[in-house]
Every structure is written in C-alpha cells, then in structure tokens.
Amino acid sequence: MMIKDSTFGPAAEQLMQAGRFLYGQGWSPATSSNYSVRLGADTAAITASGRHKGQLMKADILAIDLQGKLLEVEGTAFNPDEKSSAETALHTGLYRRYPDIGAVLHTHSPAATILSKFLQKDGVLVVEDYEMQKALTGRHTHETELAIPIFPNTQDIDALAEDVDGWLNVHPDCVAYLIAGHGLYTWASDMRTCLRHIEALEFICSCELELMKLFRKQE
Numbered sequence: 063m064m065i066k067d068s069t070f071g072p073a074a075e076q077l078m079q080a081g082r083f084l085y086g087q088g089w090s091p092a093t094s095s096n097y098s099v100r101l102g103a104d105t106a107a108i109t110a111s112g113r114h115k116g117q118l119m120k121a122d123i124l125a126i127d128l129q130g131k132l133l134e135v136e137g138t139a140f141n142p143d144e145k146s147s148a149e150t151a152l153h154t155g156l157y158r159r160y161p162d163i164g165a166v167l168h169t170h171s172p173a174a175t176i177l178s179k180f181l182q183k184d185g186v187l188v189v190e191d192y193e194m195q196k197a198l199t200g201r202h203t204h205e206t207e208l209a210i211p212i213f214p215n216t217q218d219i220d221a222l223a224e225d226v227d228g229w230l231n232v233h234p235d236c237v238a239y240l241i242a243g244h245g246l247y248t249w250a251s252d253m254r255t256c257l258r259h260i261e262a263l264e265f266i267c268s269c270e271l272e273l274m275k276l277f278r279k280q281e
C-alpha cells in the first residue's frame with residue numbers, strides 16, 4: 063500500500079510539533095517517548111525508534127499499517143531497514159480497538175515516572191475531585207473516580223499490549239495508563255485532544271505527587 067504525501071505530510075508535521083512541545087515541557091527527555099496519528103482506517107504515522115523527540119524531522123516519521131508493517135510514502139525513498147517505535151504494538155493495538163481515535167501519545171515525565179514507580183504495588187492510581195478531570199474525553203464532573211491502571215514495566219511489548227488489552231476489555235471508558243517507572247500513554251480523537259489529555263494527566267500526576275510529599279512530611 064502506498065500512502066499519499068498529502069495525507070502523510072500534515073500528520074508528520076503534527077508529530078514534529080507535538081515533539082517540540084512535549085520536549086519543551088520536560089515530558090519527553092532525550093530519546094524517550096513515542097507519538098502517532100491515524101492516517102486512515104488501517105494506517106498510522108508514528109515516530110521512528112530512538113529519535114530525539116525535541117528535534118523530530120519528517121525523516122523521523124514513518125507510515126505503518128495496524129500490524130506494524132512499514133508502508134511506502136509517495137515521493138519518499140523507501141528504506142525497509144527503518145524501525146518504527148519499539149512500542150509500536152501499543153499504538154496499533156489502540157487504533158485497532160478504537161476506530162474513532164486519531165492520536166496516541168506516550169511521554170516520560172518525572173511526575174508520571176515517580177508516581178507510577180511509587181504506586182506500582184497498587185496497580186492503579188485512583189483520583190477524584192480534580193476539576194482537571196473534565197479535560198479528559200467523556201468526563202463532565204470532578205465528582206467521579208478516575209482510575210489509571212499501572213502496568214509493570216517490561217521490555218516484552220507484546221506481553222504489555224496483552225496486559226493493556228485485558229484492562230481495556232473491562233474498562234472501556236479508560237483514556238490513559240501508566241507503566242511503572244516508565245511513563246504515560248493516552249489516546250484521543252485527534253492530536254489536539256490528545257495533547258490536552260497529556261497536559262491534564264501531567265497536572266493530575268504532579269498534584270498527586272505533591273500531596274504525597276505533604277502527607278509524608280506530616281507523618
């Protein structure tokens with residue numbers, strides 16, 4: 063399958079801009095993180111593996127199908143040795159599950175890393191009473207619990223994708239998850255909304271971390 067550059071170009075631009083923003087916030091340091099946007103029903107643009115996310119260029123973005131196979135982009139030399147993100151399967155699994163999502167973002171902020179490491183034993187971060195919860199798709203009040211699962215970190219991405227699937231099968235309204243000592247994943251209808259999710263979740267993670275520090279000081 064050949065992807066049109068008129069489809070790929072704007073998608074790559076969105077990913078480059080997202081990288082500059084997320085790196086600037088300190089949420090995607092060094093070569094950490096990966097980002098994708100949907101191109102069509104069965105295709106996506108995703109960051110290549112190991113690239114610095116604050117300095118992404120068009121050549122750092124690849125087209126794939128939802129099995130993770132590299133696709134050719136019109137007008138661009140095809141290199142079959144290019145590697146899409148090592149965590150491609152976590153992105154494609156979400157696009158296959160939710161036909162209405164258009165973007166997936168994964169970040170490595172200090173707050174998400176520390177909090178997920180600290181709460182790993184609980185397996186879930188449950189928060190409530192944050193007005194900021196309303197920045198997440200489908201949430202209309204602070205008066206509900208927001209449950210963000212925390213999966214153990216692993217280099218076996220297929221096994222992690224299975225863990226994620228298991229959780230989403232029983233929590234279809236979930237919009238994010240943490241990986242212990244690693245980072246955050248979230249997804250949304252489009253890149254703009256997905257960036258909003260990241261900002262809201264980073265805010266909530268930072269608040270939770272500060273609260274924990276306060277309570278520990280009082281102990």
Ligand SMILES: CSC[C@@H](O)[C@@H](O)C(=O)COP(=O)(O)O
Nearest residue numbers: 093094095096111112113147148
């Ligand atoms: C600093 S290495 C981080 C990676 O192991 C991974 O977790 C990550 O987020 C980026 O991997 P990538 O293969 O570049 O998409």
Ligand SMILES: [Zn+2]
Nearest residue numbers: 094095244245
């Ligand atoms: Zn990562």
